[in-house]
Amino acid sequence: MPQGSYQANVLGRVEWSVANERVVAHSVDGGPCRFKPQSPVLEGQLLGNVLVGQLTLCLEGPSCPSLGTVPVLAVYSTEDRSLTAYVRPQAGCQVPGLGKGGLLVLQPAEAVSAQAPVRGGVARLRTEKRNTEAAKEALERGNQLLGKKDWSGSAAEFERSITLDDRNWVAFFGLGTAWLMRGQAQDSIDALNRARLLNPRESSIHYNLACAYSRLGDKKQALASLGQAVKLGFAITEGSQDAELDRLLSSDGAFLNKYLGLLQQAVANNKASAGRRQQTGP
Numbered sequence: 350m351p352q353g354s355y356q357a358n359v360l361g362r363v364e365w366s367v368a369n370e371r372v373v374a375h376s377v378d379g380g381p382c383r384f385k386p387q388s389p390v391l392e393g394q395l396l397g398n399v400l401v402g403q404l405t406l407c408l409e410g411p412s413c414p415s416l417g418t419v420p421v422l423a424v425y426s427t428e429d430r431s432l433t434a435y436v437r438p439q440a441g442c443q444v445p446g447l448g449k450g451g452l453l454v455l456q457p458a459e460a461v462s463a464q465a466p467v468r469g470g471v472a473r474l475r476t477e478k479r480n481t482e483a484a485k486e487a488l489e490r491g492n493q494l495l496g497k498k499d500w501s502g503s504a505a506e507f508e509r510s511i512t513l514d515d516r517n518w519v520a521f522f523g524l525g526t527a528w529l530m531r532g533q534a535q536d537s538i539d540a541l542n543r544a545r546l547l548n549p550r551e552s553s554i555h556y557n558l559a560c561a562y563s564r565l566g567d568k569k570q571a572l573a574s575l576g577q578a579v580k581l582g583f584a585i586t587e588g589s590q591d592a593e594l595d596r597l598l599s600s601d602g603a604f605l606n607k608y609l610g611l612l613q614q615a616v617a618n619n620k621a622s623a624g625r626r627q628q629t630g631p
Contacts, residue, residue, distance in 0.1 A: 358539065476512055
């Protein structure tokens with residue numbers, strides 16, 4: 350059975366324990382859903398190498414709760430000690446950061462560290478001692494460097510701002526944007542999801558999420574995030590859409606009509622909001 354620390358993009362780091370003949374995974378770092386420390390996020394019974402239980406995830410959708418519990422059937426591999434499941438949330442709901450087809454893979458934390466020794470992502474950023482003024486100054490420097498297309502410099506300042514105050518969605522948004530421009534798509538998604546949880550109605554967060562998912566080739570999540578952005582009023586000028594997002598969603602007939610409709614609506618939003626501040630993606 351799984352033991353010790355495990356990790357998955359949509360859950361963060363979890364710790365397994367056994368309670369009343371059931372295996373339970375408790376959140377360690379909160380993950381992108383910002384679970385309470387030690388809260389159970391996955392529990393069930395192991396029948397041979399199959400875990401039958403329930404999984405708690407953050408959800409998005411017009412009529413979806415921010416957190417939801419879904420049934421899960423996961424297969425445990427004795428070779429690499431990973432757990433693999435296909436997650437199906439309730440109709441109309443999406444799970445931010447979930448892989449193609451609902452694929453969820455939980456791996457031992459040491460295996461994840463060995464695969465990506467230089468990648469810490471947003472989960473490593475913690476506010477030890479809050480200092481809102483210093484956080485604001487770092488945020489301003491980050492925004493200035495972002496405007497100059499200094500992606501590494503801006504990312505460092507946004508990280509500093511978060512370690513001084515992790516309640517500001519703008520810092521997570523800036524960090525996610527900088528990471529996106531540096532080619533760190535999954536790290537970008539993690540940071541943007543933190544921004545989204547702090548300010549779910551900011552359309553530019555959802556648009557940049559769409560761009561990040563497009564870098565991973567995830568058409569379904571890219572289209573869903575774009576749809577949410579447009580629904581919240583995201584506006585662009587004609588011809589200024591993200592090139593990679595446009596290439597991905599225009600290349601598949603199953604997505605093309607929906608994508609073009611959303612693109613037209615985003616342009617219409619821009620015309621309707623003439624005179625107001627324009628929102629732009631990366």
